[in-house]
Amino acid sequence: MNDYISDADSQVTVNLASRSYSIEIKPGLLNQLSKALGSFVSNEHVILVTDSNVAELYLESVVSQISEIAQRVDVICVNPGEESKSIPVCNELWQQMVDFNTDRQSVVVALGGGVVGDLAGFLAASFARGIRFIQIPTTLLAQVDSSVGGKVGVNLPSAKNMVGAFWQPEVVLIDPLVLETLDEANFRAGLAEVIKYGLIMDVDFFASLESSADLIGQREPEVLTRCIARCCQCKAAIVEEDERETSGRRAILNYGHTYGHAIEAVFGYGRFLHGEAIAIGMTCAARLAREFGMVPDSFVTRQTELFRKMKLPVDCPAERHDELLASMKHDKKVARGELKLILPVRIGEVVVLAAPEDQLILNSLKN
Numbered sequence: 001m002n003d004y005i006s007d008a009d010s011q012v013t014v015n016l017a018s019r020s021y022s023i024e025i026k027p028g029l030l031n032q033l034s035k036a037l038g039s040f041v042s043n044e045h046v047i048l049v050t051d052s053n054v055a056e057l058y059l060e061s062v063v064s065q066i067s068e069i070a071q072r073v074d075v076i077c078v079n080p081g082e083e084s085k086s087i088p089v090c091n092e093l094w095q096q097m098v099d100f101n102t103d104r105q106s107v108v109v110a111l112g113g114g115v116v117g118d119l120a121g122f123l124a125a126s127f128a129r130g131i132r133f134i135q136i137p138t139t140l141l142a143q144v145d146s147s148v149g150g151k152v153g154v155n156l157p158s159a160k161n162m163v164g165a166f167w168q169p170e171v172v173l174i175d176p177l178v179l180e181t182l183d184e185a186n187f188r189a190g191l192a193e194v195i196k197y198g199l200i201m202d203v204d205f206f207a208s209l210e211s212s213a214d215l216i217g218q219r220e221p222e223v224l225t226r227c228i229a230r231c232c233q234c235k236a237a238i239v240e241e242d243e244r245e246t247s248g249r250r251a252i253l254n255y256g257h258t259y260g261h262a263i264e265a266v267f268g269y270g271r272f273l274h275g276e277a278i279a280i281g282m283t284c285a286a287r288l289a290r291e292f293g294m295v296p297d298s299f300v301t302r303q304t305e306l307f308r309k310m311k312l313p314v315d316c317p318a319e320r321h322d323e324l325l326a327s328m329k330h331d332k333k334v335a336r337g338e339l340k341l342i343l344p345v346r347i348g349e350v351v352v353l354a355a356p357e358d359q360l361i362l363n364s365l366k367n
């Protein structure tokens with residue numbers, strides 16, 4: 001059935017010389033933490049960072065398991081949502097870490113979605129010039145994207161993810177069963193990033209997603225495990241080539257993101273989840289590539305059909321296109337004033353190109 005990944009592949013290694021680490025993906029892993037974390041936090045001081053939604057579901061069990069092996073566990077619980085990824089919140093939490101007698105031997109463990117992972121990672125990267133860090137991601141987006149690769153950080157009032165660091169975790173522990181409690185919208189939004197990996201670098205994976213779309217939608221644990229593992233392999237391969245986004249290779253992860261970020265910014269962060277915005281963004285990028293003759297119409301149709309199958313939006317709102325264009329030009333991926341776009345050439349391959357004249361971009365926003 002789903003032969004794109006063998007059973008043995010639920011462990012993925014991110015090879016980064018002395019910063020290498022392993023990603024473990026296993027249903028039920030959240031109930032085996034004393035074993036999984038044994039060699040990382042044995043007799044250490046742990047600062048567990050989470051948000052109140054995740055805390056309600058999993059904190060008690062996680063703290064009790066880590067307490068079996070750690071010297072002591074202090075908990076930092078933030079409000080759910082993007083607002084917690086901010087300097088004022090960090091300011092409070094740095095002080096809390098001092099009050100917890102955090103030192104260079106302490107370990108920060110992030111239990112939550114991308115917000116918690118980015119925030120906790122930034123606390124770890126910045127406190128005492130950097131302390132150890134472990135990721136236990138609990139949303140699909142965090143499991144396939146944000147927990148892997150070492151980008152951590154917070155938002156400024158005027159700019160998302162503007163202050164941060166590259167700070168790799170020591171291990172990433174992924175339990176696909178925690179996705180059972182994730183709401184449908186966030187689950188579907190995570191699938192947009194999953195599909196993105198197929199589109200940018202792995203045609204076989206894309207085909208597997210097409211054939212197992214129903215099982216994935218039903219969150220069938222074994223299928224999800226393979227799917228998450230494949231995504232982590234893809235992300236690891238790119239991060240290994242371009243850890244700090246200097247060669248340009250890592251930029252391909254931004255397929256659909258220049259459009260998507262603009263859609264999020266212009267229509268407000270409440271209207272579209274990030275994954276929804278990038279599904280629309282990838283659709284616009286595909287249309288632009290078709291306009292250039294880079295892909296045939298059948299490419300756009302095939303991509304769009306999978307998004308639809310996964311119940312993701314593909315239509316850009318019909319209004320405010322001038323604002324979208326202006327916002328795209330302000331995206332932080334605009335290097336030296338030049339807007340670059342990631343465009344597909346076939347399923348499994350994209351290229352980075354200088355953006356064309358405004359009118360062509362505006363045309364690509366039209367459904």
Ligand SMILES: NC(=O)c1ccc[n+]([C@@H]2O[C@H](COP(=O)([O-])OP(=O)(O)OC[C@H]3O[C@@H](n4cnc5c(N)ncnc54)[C@H](O)[C@@H]3O)[C@@H](O)[C@H]2O)c1
Pocket residue numbers: 051052053054057080081082085112113114115116118138139140141142145146147148149150151152161178179180181182183186
């Ligand atoms: N560092 C990176 O490379 C990177 C990459 C992509 C995105 N991000 C960042 O990730 C963030 C978005 O992450 P997200 O989509 O995971 O959002 P999130 O962390 O806000 O989580 C979404 C919601 O799901 C809840 N939740 C988490 N796990 C749950 C579970 N198992 N069951 C029930 N509810 C659960 C959370 O409390 C929250 O309300 C953004 O801030 C974005 O900038 C970072």
Ligand SMILES: [Zn+2]
Pocket residue numbers: 193257274278
């Ligand atoms: Zn994204």
